[in-house]
Amino acid sequence: MNQYPEGGQDARIDDDGSGWHTPVPPGHPASALLCAEAVRSRCAVVTEYVASGESALFTWHPDRVHAVADYVAATIRRRYRDLKVPYHSRWRHFESGGPGEEKLDRWQILCERAGMSGADHCEERARIGIDLVIPSVLLDAGAGPDWRYRDPASDLMLTRSEGLGVASFDLFARGGFSAEHGDPLRADGERLARMDASTIATAFQVAAHNPLVGLEGRAGLLRRLGEVVQATPAVFGTPARLGNLYDYLAKHAVDGRIEASFVLRTLLVALGPVWPGRVQLDGISLGDCWRHEAAPDGLVPFHKLTQWLTYSLLEPLEDAGLTVTGLDALTGLPEYRNGGLLFDFELMVPRNPDFAAGTHTVDEPVIVEWRALTVTGLDLVAEGVRQALGVTQEDFPLARVLEGGTWAAGRRIAAQRRPGGTPPFAIQSDGTVF
Structure with missing residues (x-):
């Protein structure tokens, strides 16, 4: 029997008895x-x-x-x-900064250092990857023509999406999105809800001579992200963690397969309140x-x-x-x-x-x-x-x-x-x- 409503997989965010209902x-x-x-x-x-x-x-x-x-x-x-x-994804930007045209596999290095390599860690690795990529994407709006990020790993000056990607990766790796001491590789709703512009400015090396467009807007997005995921336990669990999205999607997969449209629909409905209120x-x-x-x-x-x-x-x-x-x-x-x-x-x-x-x-x-x-x-x-x-x-x-x-x-x-x-x-x- 098809477990989804008529028309195929659909984002059923209120179907687990959590008491939270789709906005x-x-x-x-x-x-x-x-x-x-x-x-x-x-x-x-x-x-x-x-x-x-x-x-x-x-x-x-x-x-x-x-x-x-x-x-x-x-x-x-x-x-x-x-x-x-x-x-085409944020992961390409995380690979920036290698010698010449080569890629620098920061993700593999991070997983190896955390002891998260190998098939037996694949599910937790997926959660960590989601923890990393969601705030990084939200921070990916245009940086402006004058902003630069000096990559500590390569000492290169990175700009635009590559610079934003590596800066957000470094912030994540340092535990910048984690609310758990001793467990840096996670993104928790509690911590995101307390994100301020000064934290992002420091992490992204913002200064008078190195301005980043939309700094307050980026901080506001992350704060709203933290508030929304805490209000959405059906998708992000309790306590709220972005990586718990993996468990929600895995639960709705059929024979290990899930439609891209279902993933998008889930994000649009669950994270819709994150975006600034414009057209309603x-x-x-x-x-x-x-x-x-x-x-x-x-x-x-x-x-x-x-x-x-x-x-x-x-x-x-x-x-x-x-x-x-x-x-x-x-x-x-x-x-x-x-x-x-x-x-x-x-x-x-x-x-x-x-x-x-x-x-x-x-x-x-x-x-x-x-x-x-x-x-x-x-x-x-x-x-x-x-x-x-x-x-x-x-x-x-x-x-x-x-x-x-x-x-x-x-x-x-x-x-x-x-x-x-x-x-x-x-x-x-x-x-x-x-």
Whole structure:
């Protein structure tokens, strides 16, 4: 008998008798927006609106998809000659700082030092991996052009996502998220709820000459994370620990298999209250969801950081023996590198010639439209990349196309076109979206 409601696995966060109930009641109109299917379908509506010429903001040029796909395929072959591309996830940033082009496997070193290597520790290792990656992803919004992190392991100066990743890894390894003395490798709700900006500033080497964008926003996210997980024992246990998410997901796996859409849905529902209240629908905050006139009900969800988190959970879950299926239910991530790649290749062209000269806010219709076009465009580019490489969707899901891939190609084209490899235009960041 199917243990899930009609339609397959669904996030049943109130099904263990804990007394805690989902913040999104069944049948609530917000529920339909808390899934990757809504991201893809509503972005497609916006893309059709632009393609039909109705938009006053952008024009759409699908004839450019072939050129983008060829550029991405060439980037993949340069970086992964054997085409063995890992998932696009936070774990790639933890590997930064090795000599030359080599990777530095901080995670393996950390596990070996903690005596957590080997198959007999795989479940606890998964919990520790989840403890590490959730706060690290929440800290991954754009750092700004002036911030640097001196990596103690390599003495290299790391920037942007790599610097943020290694800084958060080091903070975790020192017990920065743990409430248990003598047990540093964990992330507890109690400790996260007490996180302040000064702690992050110290850990991330922030100073007047080394400013980090959105410092207060990042600290606020971690505090809310701690409060939310303590209020969600069905998922995170008592006392609340982020790594207990593994046990929740393992319990809902069928024959060791769990759908990526279920993982995402669980995160969107369980962690939804973490995000700042922006757009709300009947009292429910929709997180990374914004208004656009072409979309049904005027709302377009993206859930960029939550999808990035879902991608980043694949490796610890698989390390523990779970098989995550349906990866292509998730969408591409509409942010600077992916969206910058498509913008630089003129897949979408702003009607305002001065668009790139100013600084924009994340809720502006022109930014919402650019992000929606990015989601649709990444699906089209992924198809072209697979054709160029001679691989199948099963062997080369979107998670590998992004890593190989569109994100790296976005950074590559930016470096070719602008000093310092800056994005093609600027968006004001509060540390909670980009």
